[in-house]
Amino acid sequence: MAAPDPLPSGLPLGAQAMPGALPAAIPTAVAQAAVRWLLDLEPGDSAAARRKRQQWQSWLDADPLHAQAWQRMAQIDGQLRGVPTAVAVRTLASPALSRRHAVRLAVMLGAGAGGLLALGHSPLGEQAWLSASADLSTATGEQQRTVLADGTRLLLNTATAVDLRYSSSERLIVLRAGEIQIESAADPSPDPATGQARPLRVRSSQGWARAIGTRFSVRQYADDTLVQVQEGQVELQLRNDTSQTLRLAAGEQGRIAASGLLRQGPAPAADLAWTQGMLVADDMRLGDFIAELARYRPGRLHCTPEAAALRISGSYPLLDTDRVLAALSRSLRLRITTRTRWWVTVDKS
Structure with a gap:
């Protein structure tokens, strides 16, 4: 039997094994051994890494249940690395797994004594937790187009997670990770208190981008946010200092960082090729x-x-x-x- 591929550290969402090949449940001892192997495998081509992979291969070939346990980990997207071993074993041994169920189970079991906070900074929190908890999300290599309730068109790029916070006074898109393109629509439901159209804004970790009849893209980096305007205008605002604003016109790009707002001149057309x-x-x-x-x-x-x-x-x-x-x-x-x-x-x- 051909052995499944080992799962490297940080394997993104989307790598799934055939569920039909899996048993109803994985024995706890086998699940525990599989998790230990997942945690022990090392990247690189050093002698130690090669020796470890050979040992893993021997374990995998020793019993069909070992290969089935490894496939079960692939089925839940390889996101167990960084999760406490006890949580990973219980999740792996569960007879009825889905990605979202597995992620939420891991969160619940790891939430005690600050575990939930720590989990948010693990590989699980970085991608699987975002995917499981966001209103809209894409896996690695996936793109998704959607039309929101107000007619705004939204395109999610690879590994992206957003929340939608529409209220009677505001249309807010929260970019939690990744990259989006927005084509704004006229507000069909103005604020009943003022009669004015509700502002359409994107919030990132560093600040806000407010649409002014426009088409634009927003990408969340680790330390700042890149905004590129294709049509209309966009107003940028710092999250920690709302008095600082910067208005970008069509064809311009700017960054929102903790240190301030920066206009960066023309937006390269090649940067938008991902939308096609x-x-x-x-x-x-x-x-x-x-x-x-x-x-x-x-x-x-x-x-x-x-x-x-x-x-x-x-x-x-x-x-x-x-x-x-x-x-x-x-x-x-x-x-x-x-x-x-x-x-x-x-x-x-």
């Missing part, structure tokens, strides 16, 4: 290109320092990252090393 399912490079460093491509591919996609300085130009489809890597290999004479389908390294030949 493409990744466009114009004399781009290969390292930067691979980092961007990695947002759309489950698992770990790494570019070595030796290859990172190469330059690349072209348009590439985001729905088929394997095809993109194959094209890069041919055009730049790269070596693509695939340890598993979720663990890929790009290097010079």
Whole structure:
């Protein structure tokens, strides 16, 4: 029997095994061993990492239940790393699993004595918890278009989570992670107290972006928020100092950071290629290109320092990252090393 691929650290949502191959329940002892292996496996190609993977393979081949336990972890999206072992074992051994049930079960079991707060900073909290708890979300490599109740069109990019907070006085989109494009609509339900149209705003970790009859995109980074305006105008506002505002016109971009608001001039057209399912490079460093491509591919996609300085130009489809890597290999004479389908390294030949 072919062994399932090992799950690397931080495996994003979307890598699921065939549920029909799984038993009604996994024995607790087997579940506990599978979780230990998940926690013990190491990235890289060191002698210790290779030896550990060989030992894991021997354990996997020793009993069909071992492979079934590993598939069960893939079914709940590989998000058990970082969760307390007892929680992971109970979740893995559950006879009726779904992603959202597993995530919420882990949260409930790990919430005691500050566990919920700690869980929010684990890999589970970073992606699976967002996906399970957000009003709208996408997995890695997925995009989603939706029309909101007021007619506003919303496009979610890869690994994105948003909440909708519509009230009688405001239309608020909370960007919790990822990237969105908004095409605002006229408010069909003005504020009954004032008769005025409710403002449409996007809130990120650093501040707000208020639409003024517009189409624009918002991307949440770790330390700041990038706003790019395609049509109309957008007003930026700091979260910790609402007296600071900055208005962007069509074709402009700006950043919201803890230190202030920054106008960054013209917004590159290539940055919006994702809305058409493409990744466009114009004399781009290969390292930067691979980092961007990695947002759309489950698992770990790494570019070595030796290859990172190469330059690349072209348009590439985001729905088929394997095809993109194959094209890069041919055009730049790269070596693509695939340890598993979720663990890929790009290097010079």
